Amino acid sequence: MRSSNVKTTVIILTIFSVLAGCSPQQGPMGQRGGAGQRAIPVEVKQVSQETFGQKLSLSGRLEASNQVALTSKASGRIMQVHAKVGDQVKAGQPIVTLEGEEINIQLQRSEAALLSAQARYKEAKEGTPEETVAQTKNQLTDLQNKYDTAKKELERTTTLYQQGAISAAEYEKAKAALDSAAISLENQKEKLKLDQKGPTESSLATAQATLKQAEADLALSRLNASNLVVKAPIDGVIGSLQAAVGSNVGTNTEIAQIINLTKIKVKTQATESQVGLFRNGQEVEVKVPSVQLVTKGIVSSVSPLADASKSYPIEIEIDNPDLQLKAGMIASIEMTGKPHDALIIPREAIISREAQDYVYIVEDDRAKMVAVKRGESDGERVEILEGLSAGESVVIKGQNTLTDGSGVVVIDPNQPNSSDSIQNKDRQRGPGNQGNPGRGQGQGQGQGQWEGQGQGQGKGQGQRQKQGQGQGQPQGQGQGNSPASPENQEPAAAPKG
Known part of the structure; x- marks a missing residue:
């Protein structure tokens, strides 16, 4: 019994000696430590120079690249519906026709007004016709004869009035007739001058303005008439249709939703560390599990502004010629960053403290804390931009228990733990x-x-x-x-x- 107790005591002391270090100067496995300080077992990996491209996987949702709400620009009763939900339509194809009797009447009035304005403008531009000038001359001759006659009559009346043969009233009447004939003669002479001279600049401008107004009125009437037929603005598929024959619609009333599915848009979001990998025109791989499709997409938009969730919206376009893809489906985006030479370490080696990244390297059996600047990451590996050199040994396990200058013993993960081996031997050795x-x-x-x-x-x-x-x-x-x-x-x- 005494021998058994002695052996037990020796085993316990051996275990403690392995854990605490054999001596102040010599730790287990021959590694140095400070006075009373044990060497900490760690696993290391060398910093390697590799060709590296960050791999990234994002999830997104499919949307139509172009979706338009079809609205009516005119008000009236629906007379005919030309399509139904699911139909493929072309731009300009009629979807709904409205009644519009008043608009058609207004169109006819505008057409008549334009014809009248065109005639007046033509007359002002070409001047007075020869027939009109000849007529004016004939009228001038008649007025000249009337003036001559009135002048002779006044001379005769004056003589009689002086002789007392006629009254003063008759004399005044003959005098007024001559004055009237003289005014008419002068007006006709001015008219002949104008007819012979042609149109004035002001009259031509007035006629031109009247013509333009008539043309604008007709264009508006025609537009109102064309709005009675509500047409598809884009090529696409009718996603919804809120129209029935006999129902009334007003201006800006939504009639249908038209979706262009020949190109699909994948909307996703990237974090601050991911958004730098995307650029317009970049090709990425897109997977749509619901239809078992893997295709290529082109990045069409990378927002420079983060949204409320601190993420950056990204849009990717993919072709959909057979319309297999539908809006609302879930997609995943797979991509690899541009390959480049980089210093690579495992992600778990990095310790972050107060917005600074650190790693521990092993030098002369001691841990040394080194500040590093990280670059891209594929989730398992991290690119190191500053702080390390190729070939240095970085601690990848046990680093969370280290401090700068700690004594360490490097263990091989592929071999049994050396301290465990020592303890097993001690358990078997008896006095x-x-x-x-x-x-x-x-x-x-x-x-x-x-x-x-x-x-x-x-x-x-x-x-x-x-x-x-x-x-x-x-x-x-x-x-x-x-x-x-x-x-x-x-x-x-x-x-x-």
């Missing part, structure tokens, strides 16, 4: 007096006790435990000066001494 190795045979599985006895100067015992079933107690006797201790194995027979 004993000097004696020759025991000799004997024994079989056993699971829990068992190995015991060696020697005749002479000492007797040694050791213990080994292994879970399982069965027991075995091989014994052996011999002479010698070595402690009896079984190896960390399960032999078929003890070695002979």
Whole structure:
């Protein structure tokens, strides 16, 4: 019993010595540490120079590249509906026709007014016709004769009035007749001058303005008449239709939604670290799982402004010639950034503190904290722009327990932990007096006790435990000066001494 207690005490002390360090100057596995400070096991990876392009996957939703709400520009009763939901239509194709009797009447009036204005403008521009000038001359001759007659009559009346043969009233009447004839003669002379001279600048401008007004009135009437037929503004598919024969519509009333699906728009969002990978005209891969489609898309828009969620809206156009894709479907965008040479480390090596990134590198068995500037990342690897050089050993496991200058021991992840190996050996090593190795045979599985006895100067015992079933107690006797201790194995027979 005393021997068993001693062995247990030795095992516990051995374990603590492995964890705490063998001495102030020498840690486990021969690594140096400070006084009373153990060397921390860490796993490292060398900084590598690689051709790197960030891989990125975003989710988005499909939308029609062009979707238009079709509205009526005229008011009236629907007389005819020319399409239904799901129909493919061309730009300019009639969708709905309205009644419009008043508009048609106004159109006829505008056409008549234009004809009249055109005639007046033509007359003003070409001047007075020869027939009109000749007529004016004839009228002037008649007025000249009337003036001459009135003049002779006044002369005769004056003589009679002076002789007292006629009254003063008759004299005044003859005088007024001459004055009237003289005015008419002068007016006709001015008219003849105007007819012979041609149109004046002012009369021509007035006639031209009247003509333009008539043309504008007719154009407006024709536009109002054309608005009675509501037409598709774009090529596309009718997504919705709110129209029935006999119902009334007003101006700006929505009649239908027309969607152009020959090109589909994928709307997605990128974070601050991702948006720099996108540019207009860039080709990306787009997957639409619902229709099992993988196709190429072109980035058509990258917003320079973040939205309320601090993300940057991005639009990508893809072709949809067979109209297989529908608005509202979910899509994923896969892309790789431009390949370039870069220093690469695992993402888990980076520690962020107060908006600064750090890593630990191992130099002379000590951890050294280094500030770094990161670049692109594919989720597992990170590009390092500043702070590291190729070939340096960066801590990728155990770094969260380090401080600058900590003693470290580098472990190989592909080999058993060296400290565990030491502890396993210590568990098997027991105290004993000097004696020759025991000799004997024994079989056993699971829990068992190995015991060696020697005749002479000492007797040694050791213990080994292994879970399982069965027991075995091989014994052996011999002479010698070595402690009896079984190896960390399960032999078929003890070695002979």
